[in-house]
Amino acid sequence: MxxxxxxxxxxxxxxxxxxxxxxxxxxxxxxxxxxxxxxxxxxxxxxxxxxxxxxxxxxxxxxxxxxxxxxxxxxxxxxxxxxxxxxxxxxxxxxxxxxxRAVCGRQAGIACILGTGSNTCLYDGTDIIDNVPSLGFLLGDEGSGAYMGKLLIKAYLYRELPEDLATSLKNTYNLTKDGILDTLYSSAIPSRYMATFARFMHDKQKHPVIHGMIYENFSEFFERHVVKYEGHETLPVNFVGSISYFFSDILKQVAKKYGLHVNTILQSxxxxxxxxxxxxxxxxxxxxxx
The missing domain is CATH 3.30.420.40 (ATPase, nucleotide binding domain)
Structure with a gap:
């Protein structure tokens, strides 16, 4: 066992x-x-x-x-x-x-994690042979729930959201500027807090402003990570994680823009x-x- x-x-x-x-x-x-x-x-x-x-x-x-x-x-x-x-x-x-191992098995491909954080690798069917570094919550995590949450909260605090979205977000989470900053900077794992706002973005993903943020999130991910791998034009690109799973429609739209072939998407x-x-x-x- x-x-x-x-x-x-x-x-x-x-x-x-x-x-x-x-x-x-x-x-x-x-x-x-x-x-x-x-x-x-x-x-x-x-x-x-x-x-x-x-x-x-x-x-x-x-x-x-x-x-x-x-x-x-x-x-x-x-x-x-x-x-x-x-x-x-x-x-x-x-x-x-x-x-x-989960999405490629013994076959070569590009494997991506899109959950609270993000990461990618080039896999030859046995080993990871290349990895564009994941720089973590402070410097990277493009494509992730935490990065998505940062885009949303920055727009909210900078007063860039339309009034309907700002009001809905504030009421859903009982937000205040001090509350956001206190929670963020006192948290042992701040990415986890930022990622909680991905649920709101999923519920509002048809709103053009939210759709644009999600699209931007995935575009940065593909540009800074996936297209750096040799063979990305022909290799299958596979995903694991709740963000790739629940936002799969927009993810595929962005991947198509970069000429990528999305194969498997697993929640876990x-x-x-x-x-x-x-x-x-x-x-x-x-x-x-x-």
Whole structure:
């Protein structure tokens, strides 16, 4: 029995898997070791995950997470998991590899994450061979829910929204300038707060101003990331994440402008990861580093 964890900055989906069966699932808050230390991650696992597991003990845990992009950051997550599951083999990988494995399988392609944050890679069917860097919430995250939220909130605070939108936004979230800034700058994960406004934009996406912001968000994403990859004109472009899933119509419109072929769009990589790891278990008979 193994656990597969797919973690973004907002939530973590956990799957309990054997070589031919999914035994169960659980959910916790998301983790990001760019912002969180081992103790905070362990506390969520101990308080929220363990009560959902009915004393299930995995042989191995395959954890794919946002921010897991260096040995030091990965170790923060690994140490938290080992504290909770001392007998398990723990493998911590970047969520970008999860996206590539889920949507590309063993085929070459461009894999993209569009959720709270954003990232992309060029995948050769086995490994990530190129990655235009994701610069995170402060400098990048084009295409993401957080970036979309920033576009909306800046327009609101700068008094650039039409009155009908501004009033609706203010009433929906009970917004004040000080409240926005206090929440944003006191938050441990500010991208998570900004991404909450993506729901409003989804509900209002037919409004020309909101449609224009969403279009701008995806245009910046394609220009600064996807078109930089060699072969982008012919390779399939695949997506994982709630933003790509719920805004797929506009995403495809923008991709068409750049001559890109959108293939797969998944809300979550979980099913693709389950299939990937079950095939490994069937091939090798016991857990191993993927």
């Amino acid at each position: 193994i656990f597969i964890a797919d973690s973004g900055s907002t939530k973590t989906d956990w799957r309990i898997v054997t070589q031919d069966t999914v035994l169960g699932q659980a959910q916790t808050a998301g983790f990001n070791p760019m912002y969180q230390e081992t103790d905070e991650i362990f506390q969520e696992i101990n308080d929220v995950l363990l009560p959902q597991l009915s004393d299930k003990n995995p042989e191995a845990i395959y954890y794919y997470g946002a921010g897991c992009s260096s040995p030091d950051r990965n170790k923060r997550v690994e140490d938290a998991l080992l504290r909770a599951f001392p007998d398990a083999a723990v493998f911590v990988e970047h969520d970008l590899l999860a996206a590539a 990589p979980s099913q693709g990861l389950i299939q990937y790891h079950q095939e490994l278990l069937q091939t090798f008979g016991s857990p191993k580093k993927a």
